Amino acid sequence: VKKSNVVSSILGKHWQQAPQNAVGKAFAPTNIALCKYWGKRNQELNLPLTSSLSISLGNKGAFVELTRQDGEHDIVILNGQPVASDASFYKKLVNFLDLFRPQNAMRLRADIQSNIPIAAGLASSACGFASIAMALNDLFGWQLNTTELSILARLGSGSASRSIEPGFVEWQAGSREDGMDSYAVSLSETWPELCVGLLIVSEREKILSSREAMQRTVESSALYPAWPAKVSHDLVELKQAIANHDFALLGKAAESNATTMHATMLSAWPAIQYAVPETLLAMQTVWKLRSEGLALYFTQDAGPNIKLLFEKHNVATIQSHFPQVEILQPFKKGKHI
Ligand code: DP6
Numbered sequence: 001v002k003k004s005n006v007v008s009s010i011l012g013k014h015w016q017q018a019p020q021n022a023v024g025k026a027f028a029p030t031n032i033a034l035c036k037y038w039g040k041r042n043q044e045l046n047l048p049l050t051s052s053l054s055i056s057l058g059n060k061g062a063f064v065e066l067t068r069q070d071g072e073h074d075i076v077i078l079n080g081q082p083v084a085s086d087a088s089f090y091k092k093l094v095n096f097l098d099l100f101r102p103q104n105a106m107r108l109r110a111d112i113q114s115n116i117p118i119a120a121g122l123a124s125s126a127c128g129f130a131s132i133a134m135a136l137n138d139l140f141g142w143q144l145n146t147t148e149l150s151i152l153a154r155l156g157s158g159s160a161s162r163s164i165e166p167g168f169v170e171w172q173a174g175s176r177e178d179g180m181d182s183y184a185v186s187l188s189e190t191w192p193e194l195c196v197g198l199l200i201v202s203e204r205e206k207i208l209s210s211r212e213a214m215q216r217t218v219e220s221s222a223l224y225p226a227w228p229a230k231v232s233h234d235l236v237e238l239k240q241a242i243a244n245h246d247f248a249l250l251g252k253a254a255e256s257n258a259t260t261m262h263a264t265m266l267s268a269w270p271a272i273q274y275a276v277p278e279t280l281l282a283m284q285t286v287w288k289l290r291s292e293g294l295a296l297y298f299t300q301d302a303g304p305n306i307k308l309l310f311e312k313h314n315v316a317t318i319q320s321h322f323p324q325v326e327i328l329q330p331f332k333k334g335k336h337i
Pocket of ligand 1: 032033035036037038046052125156157158159160210211301302
C-alpha cells in the first residue's frame with residue numbers, strides 16, 4: 001500500500017482537485033509522549049508496532065499559512081527565514097504536499113511559525129505535519145474529521161498523528177495493512193495542575209533522526225522484543241493515572257517508559273545514546289529530589305533534552321532547582337508560567 005492510495009481513499013473525488021480557497025490556515029500543538037512510539041510495522045505509512053499516548057502542549061506548537069504560489073518551486077518559510085531547498089525538512093514537506101495537489105499543477109508557499117524552542121528539538125515534525133495537514137484541509141475545503149486528519153498527518157511523521165487533538169491523546173496502533181485503523185483518539189480527561197518543564201541541556205544537532213534510530217533498534221536490539229509488553233503495561237497504568245489524577249503513577253509510568261525505550265537503543269548495534277553528560281546530571285538531580293520527597297519525574301525523547309513532569313504546587317521548588325526550565329501547563333489556555 002502506498003501513501004497515495006491512502007490519500008486517494010480518504011479524499012475520494014476531491015483528490016487532486018484544485019483548492020476552493022486562496023489561503024489555508026491552521027495551528028497544531030506539539031506533543032510529548034508519556035508512552036512512546038518506538039518501532040514501525042510499516043515504514044512507508046509510518047504504522048507503529050504499538051500504540052502510544054501523549055499530551056499536547058496547549059498553545060505551544062506551529063501555526064501555518066498555505067498560499068498558492070506562481071513559479072516553479074514551493075517556498076517554505078520557518079519563523080520568517082526561507083528554508084533551503086536541499087534541507088531535509090524542505091524535501092519531506094514537498095513530498096508530503098505532492099500527495100495532495102493536482103499533479104505538477106500547483107506550487108505552494110508554506111509560512112510556518114513555531115513558538116516552541118527550536119533548540120529543544122521538541123517534536124517539531126509532529127506539530128509541523130499536523131498543522132500542514134489541517135491547513136491543506138482548510139485550503140482545499142475538504143472538511144475532513146479528526147480521524148482522517150490524524151491518518152493524513154501520520155503519513156508525514158508518525159507522532160504528527162497525535163498533534164491533531166489537544167490534551168491527552170492515544171494513537172491506536174491498529175492492525176490493518178492500509179493503516180485505516182491507525183489514528184489518534186483524544187481522551188476526555190483534563191488535568192489543569194499538570195506541568196511540563198522543558199530543560200534544554202544541549203543545543204547541539206541530533207546525532208541521528210528518530211526515524212533511523214527506531215529502525216536500527218527494531219532490527220538489532222536484543223531488548224526490543226520486550227518493548228511491546230512494556231508498552232501495554234504502561235498504557236494501562238497511564239490511563240488509570242489519568243482517570244484518578246494519580247500523579248505518582250503517571251510519573252512512574254512515563255519515566256520508566258522513557259528509560260526503557262532508551263535501554264532498547266543502548267542495546268542496538270551500533271549503540272544509540274542521545275544523552276549527553278548534562279542529561280545524566282539532570283536525571284540524577286530528579287532522582288535525588290524524588291528520594292527527598294518531591295513528586296518530580298522526567299521523560300526524554302530522541303535527543304539530549306529532558307522534559308520534567310510535576311504539578312503546579314511544586315512550580316517554585318522546581319524553578320529553584322532548575323533555574324533555566326521553561327514551564328508549560330498543557331491544559332491552561334492563554335499564557336503559560
Ligand atoms: C521518540 O514521529 O519523529 O519522539 O514517524 O519516523 O517521523 P517518524 O518518527 P517520529 O518519532 C517520534 C519518536 C519519539 C517518541 C514519540 O513521540 O512517541
